Amino acid sequence: MSNFHPGVSPASAAEAQPTIGLIGMGAMGKMYAKYLSQAGWKRIHVCDQREKYNALKEEYADRCNITVFPDGHGVARSSDFMIYSVEAEFIERVVAQYGPSTKVNAIVAGQTSVKAPEKDAFEKYLPQDAEIVSCHSLHGPSVSPIGQPLVLIKHRASDAALTLVENILRSFGSRFVYLSYDEHDLVTANTQGVIHAAFLSMGTAWASRKEYPWEEGSYVGGIETAKVNLTLRIYSNAWHVYAGLAILNPSARLQIDQYATSVTELFKLMLAGDSARFRERVMWARRIVFESQTEARPPILLSGDVLDRFSLGRTPVVGDVPAGDGVPPPTKYKANSHLSLLAMVDCWAQLQIKPFLHLSLAATPLFRLFLGVAEHLFRAPAVLDGAIHSAMHDTWHRSDDLEFVVAARGWSQCVKFGSFDLYRRRFEQTRIFFEGRFEEAGRLGSEMIKAIMESEVQGENTTVS
Numbered sequence: 001m002s003n004f005h006p007g008v009s010p011a012s013a014a015e016a017q018p019t020i021g022l023i024g025m026g027a028m029g030k031m032y033a034k035y036l037s038q039a040g041w042k043r044i045h046v047c048d049q050r051e052k053y054n055a056l057k058e059e060y061a062d063r064c065n066i067t068v069f070p071d072g073h074g075v076a077r078s079s080d081f082m083i084y085s086v087e088a089e090f091i092e093r094v095v096a097q098y099g100p101s102t103k104v105n106a107i108v109a110g111q112t113s114v115k116a117p118e119k120d121a122f123e124k125y126l127p128q129d130a131e132i133v134s135c136h137s138l139h140g141p142s143v144s145p146i147g148q149p150l151v152l153i154k155h156r157a158s159d160a161a162l163t164l165v166e167n168i169l170r171s172f173g174s175r176f177v178y179l180s181y182d183e184h185d186l187v188t189a190n191t192q193g194v195i196h197a198a199f200l201s202m203g204t205a206w207a208s209r210k211e212y213p214w215e216e217g218s219y220v221g222g223i224e225t226a227k228v229n230l231t232l233r234i235y236s237n238a239w240h241v242y243a244g245l246a247i248l249n250p251s252a253r254l255q256i257d258q259y260a261t262s263v264t265e266l267f268k269l270m271l272a273g274d275s276a277r278f279r280e281r282v283m284w285a286r287r288i289v290f291e292s293q294t295e296a297r298p299p300i301l302l303s304g305d306v307l308d309r310f311s312l313g314r315t316p317v318v319g320d321v322p323a324g325d326g327v328p329p330p331t332k333y334k335a336n337s338h339l340s341l342l343a344m345v346d347c348w349a350q351l352q353i354k355p356f357l358h359l360s361l362a363a364t365p366l367f368r369l370f371l372g373v374a375e376h377l378f379r380a381p382a383v384l385d386g387a388i389h390s391a392m393h394d395t396w397h398r399s400d401d402l403e404f405v406v407a408a409r410g411w412s413q414c415v416k417f418g419s420f421d422l423y424r425r426r427f428e429q430t431r432i433f434f435e436g437r438f439e440e441a442g443r444l445g446s447e448m449i450k451a452i453m454e455s456e457v458q459g460e461n462t463t464v465s
Contacts, residue, residue, distance in 0.1 A: 003105065004080060006163035010040030010171065019043040020168060021079025023072045023098060025056055026115055027141040027238070035145065039171030047077045071099035081168055083135065084118070085111040085290075088244030089420055092121040099125035107161050109134045113188060113241070114248040115181040119155065127257045131157035133165045136184065137174065138191075138364045140237060148365070150174035186456055189251035191358050193369040194347050196242050197411055198340045198370070199234045200427070202227060202262075206406035207433035209400065215270045218397070220332060226373045227340070230366060236438040239427035246415045247423065253415055257349060260412035262346040266391075267405045282342055282388060286378050288349035332348055337391035338402050341374050343408075370404055370456035448456060 004018045006244050012272040020041055022029050024289050025048040036044055048056055057068040069075050075083060076098045086094050091112055099121075102108060116132065121130050134153040137145060150169060154162045166176065179187065185324050206213055213219035214228050234242070254398040269278040348355055355371050377383055390397070 004164060006160045007167065009167060010042075014042040017042050018080035018164065018168070019045055019078055021075040021087055022046040023075050023082065023094065024048060024111075025052070025087035026085065028137070029083075031137075031141040031145075032083065032085065032111070033060075033066060035172050036168070037063055041065065041168070041171070043067075045069060047072050047075045073101045076101035076106075077103055079106060079167060081107045081109070082136055083109045083111050087240045088112040088114040088117050088248050091241065092119050092124075093206050093213055095121040095125045102127055102130050104130070105129050107131045107133055107157065107165060109165065111135060111137070113192075113245045115153070115184045117248055119181045122155075131161040133157045133162050135165070135169065136188075137172070138177075138188070140241070140365075143365055146173035148174050149177045151177045151179050153179055153181055153184060155181060175335035178440065185194070185249050187358055188245060189249050189255060190353050190355070191364055192245055192342055193249070193252035194259050195364075195367055195370050196234065196246065197259045197408065198344050199227075200232045200242070200364075200430075201404055201407040202340055203231045203235050203434065204410065204426070204430045205403040206231075207402065207430045208403050208407065210433070213436070218335070218400075223338070223341075223373055223376060226369060230369060232434055232437060234366070235427070235431045239424045239431075240420075242427070243423040247418050247420065255353075257346065258350055258414050259343060259347045259411050260348060260408045262343040262348050263339060263405050263408040266343055266346060267401055270337065270339075270391050270398075270401070273392060275388075278392060279388055281297050282384070283345065285346045285349035286344075286384070288352075289345050289355065290378050319371065335386040335390040335394070336397045337394070337401055338377055338387040339391070340403055341377050342387065342391075344370070345374055345378060351359035397420070 005016070008017055009016075019038060020043065022033055022044070023046075025033065025046055029046070029048070033044060033046055035154070042065045044066045046056070046060070046066060047053075050071055053068065053070045060066045060068055072094065080103065082102070084091060084094060091110060095118075104127075108122060108126055109132070110122065112118045113136065118134065122134075126132070132153075132155040134155060136151040136153075137148065138151065139145065139148045150172060152162070152165065152169075169176075214224070219228070246256060247253070264279070266281070269281070347353075355367075359368065359371065377387060410426070414426055
């Protein structure tokens with residue numbers, strides 16, 4: 001049991017504060033160090049790979065409350081609360097190396113996106129006196145943690161240990177969500193698995209065409225703005241952020257496989273021109289996912305006109321959008337099949353996933369926004385009818401949809417093979433195509449996320465009042 005009072009805070013005297021350890025100083029490790037340091041915690045011990053020691057020491061030379069160690073042994077021996085912030089692929093190896101050095105009665109956590117390997121490593125290599133209260137911030141390092149879900153997992157610990165961890169991590173201003181290890185992996189699969197598959201497939205399809213969709217004028221404005229910005233946001237991050245979830249989480253693997261199946265089957269109906277079956281399947285998925293959602297709440301996504309402010313391309317005006325092969329689109333945006341979104345909702349319906357159940361529980365910003373995009377499409381009859389009509393009758397986007405089908409199946413096969421190296425090469429090959437656009441897209445994407453999150457908070461407040 002920890003020797004520190006569970007009510008300790010950054011205002012407490014230095015000798016009354018626990019030493020906080022961070023093993024792994026990648027983007028998330030540095031984010032944790034930043035917010036813990038700014039909050040006023042006075043003893044923070046950190047380390048990364050040994051070859052990064054000098055650079056890390058120089059980076060934190062002016063932070064008197066952050067001490068850099070050459071390896072994890074020093075951090076583990078000295079820390080009262082320690083977080084392993086390493087990739088899920090390597091968690092067993094790192095815990096096996098430094099776990100035996102864990103300070104007596106320390107509290108240990110892991111900041112991995114997939115908890116099954118972390119749980120096994122902790123139970124296998126940590127001393128029996130170590131308490132386990134794990135965590136996971138469900139957002140990337142570039143997103144403010146304020147108000148975002150932060151999962152806490154009390155696995156092998158006293159109530160006092162959980163309270164101490166809560167007081168330490170309260171520095172982030174996040175919203176605590178209490179889950180078990182198994183519940184965490186199911187929830188993260190349900191909120192991230194299909195989302196990542198859709199965005200990764202979109203990016204790969206665009207890279208295969210060797211064209212930026214927002215520059216050619218066919219995919220600009222409204223829903224397309226959100227799809228483009230969020231796809232580039234994913235590819236601007238490190239590949240391992242997504243690989244662990246996809247490969248190591250069995251629920252995520254199942255969902256990614258079903259997503260590729262949904263994409264393929266919907267596209268086959270498009271090629272067959274079977275309008276009746278296509279519409280029937282889309283409307284069935286709509287009923288399962290959206291009409292069974294009975295809670296009254298404002299829509300997630302902002303209006304198309306507001307989204308246009310964050311577009312990378314020139315947004316259309318009424319009258320300058322050409323008609324497709326069928327009837328003209330009902331709005332200023334050129335209708336297309338929105339195959340990525342139709343397949344995502346179809347996938348959720350096939351697997352009986354209720355995405356709105358996770359919205360208030362543990363929704364990442366990406367999940368919240370992409371669910372908003374799907375909601376915008378499926379709950380606007382004119383927009384959904386336009387997508388169905390375009391899927392059946394327009395041919396200008398067929399080659400693009402074909403590239404998307406190939407990309408979705410390719411990512412599914414990649415995950416099935418379970419190869420991190422193949423995942424990395426596939427991700428980085430696509431990433432190179434978009435590399436020069438990350439800065440602009442990152443700025444616009446962050447502004448879009450901020451605007452949508454602020455709008456949702458205002459909507460929730462209005463609903464409550």
